[in-house]
Amino acid sequence: MAFRSGFVTIWGQPNVGKSTFLNYVLGRKVAIVSSKPQTTRQVLKGILNLPDAQVVFLDTPGLHSPRDEFGKWMVQEAEKALDGVDVLLYMIAPDNREEEDKKYLNSLHSFTGPVFLVLNKKDLVQEEEARKILSRFSNLFPFQGKAAVSSITGEGISELLSEIVEALPPGPPYYGEDVISDIWEKDIVAEIIREKIWWYTYQEVPYGVEVRVEEFKDRGDILYIRAIIYVERDSHKKIVIGQEGKMLKKIGEEARKEIEFNWGKKVYLDLWVKVEKNWRKRPEVLGRWGYRTK
Ligand SMILES: Nc1nc2c(ncn2[C@@H]2O[C@H](COP(=O)(O)OP(=O)(O)OP(=O)(O)O)[C@@H](O)[C@H]2O)c(=O)[nH]1
Ligand SMILES: [Mg+2]
Numbered sequence: 386m387a388f389r390s391g392f393v394t395i396w397g398q399p400n401v402g403k404s405t406f407l408n409y410v411l412g413r414k415v416a417i418v419s420s421k422p423q424t425t426r427q428v429l430k431g432i433l434n435l436p437d438a439q440v441v442f443l444d445t446p447g448l449h450s451p452r453d454e455f456g457k458w459m460v461q462e463a464e465k466a467l468d469g470v471d472v473l474l475y476m477i478a479p480d481n482r483e484e485e486d487k488k489y490l491n492s493l494h495s496f497t498g499p500v501f502l503v504l505n506k507k508d509l510v511q512e513e514e515a516r517k518i519l520s521r522f523s524n525l526f527p528f529q530g531k532a533a534v535s536s537i538t539g540e541g542i543s544e545l546l547s548e549i550v551e552a553l554p555p556g557p558p559y560y561g562e563d564v565i566s567d568i569w570e571k572d573i574v575a576e577i578i579r580e581k582i583w584w585y586t587y588q589e590v591p592y593g594v595e596v597r598v599e600e601f602k603d604r605g606d607i608l609y610i611r612a613i614i615y616v617e618r619d620s621h622k623k624i625v626i627g628q629e630g631k632m633l634k635k636i637g638e639e640a641r642k643e644i645e646f647n648w649g650k651k652v653y654l655d656l657w658v659k660v661e662k663n664w665r666k667r668p669e670v671l672g673r674w675g676y677r678t679k
Pocket of ligand 1: 398399400401402403404405406417418419420421422423424425426445446447448505506507508509534535536537538
């Protein structure tokens with residue numbers, strides 16, 4: 386059988402489990418995950434090497450109606466991830482807002498490749514309910530295939546992967562076998578720190594957080610990392626630092642443990658918190674950080 390390779394974009398509303406799915410498929414965490422919507426901000430590639438195929442997945446920010454410049458940038462990122470890809474996985478979850486899905490599926494009619502409908506979080510519903518949801522969606526779009534999976538238990542995923550591989554064109558791999566993701570070391574660290582902030586802070590705080598790694602130095606026995614956590618308001622800074630610095634300490638400890646685990650090395654993590662007022666609405670700040678809208 387000929388070797389196959391291609392690009393597969395994971396698309397869908399926020400919080401349906403796109404990043405969790407990617408991490409499960411790769412057997413490794415490349416994308417951060419949280420129980421809050423709009424966790425993923427940038428398109429991230431995750432590369433799966435199989436004996437007979439290479440599948441390059443693109444995890445995307447959840448589709449939503451943007452409320453500011455930054456939200457606009459996130460949705461544009463997701464839309465750009467349709468260009469030139471071979472296969473699309475449209476992901477839904479049992480607690481999805483189906484009206485919204487109709488809108489996004491309608492916008493897909495210009496996509497020429499095969500589209501698979503993937504109902505994630507199957508573990509949360511009975512078999513019968515999963516079947517009903519899939520059949521309701523059948524009328525909305527000419528899907529190439531449909532699958533119900535769980536990105537927590539792994540149910541249904543290997544069958545779906547075989548279908549995806551079959552839908553890919555024959556061709557050589559795009560990346561070397563040792564490449565798992567296109568995300569750089571500094572960005573992985575920034576994302577790990579951001580994930581902990583998403584886990585431990587509430588309401589508007591995580592949405593207004595941006596993490597920039599300013600220094601990343603391997604000093605032989607220790608990895609020295611200096612990062613700035615930007616927040617939108619003074620009150621948010623207080624929350625992220627916490628009483629007597631407790632919150633920042635907890636975020637730092639959790640992030641440090643994960644970085645040490647990933648790099649197999651001791652880490653010194655130097656965290657700072659700064660206010661960048663209303664950065665999500667300010668094109669000049671977004672531009673400086675590489676978030677340019679069209
Ligand atoms: N029970 C269950 N929970 C899941 C499953 N997949 C993901 N989750 C949970 O759903 C939440 C959202 O997961 P994410 O992977 O961050 O979702 P996402 O689609 O990437 O979200 P955005 O990046 O915001 O677009 C997390 O709390 C996950 O643990 C699943 O198959 N079953
Ligand atoms: Mg995500």
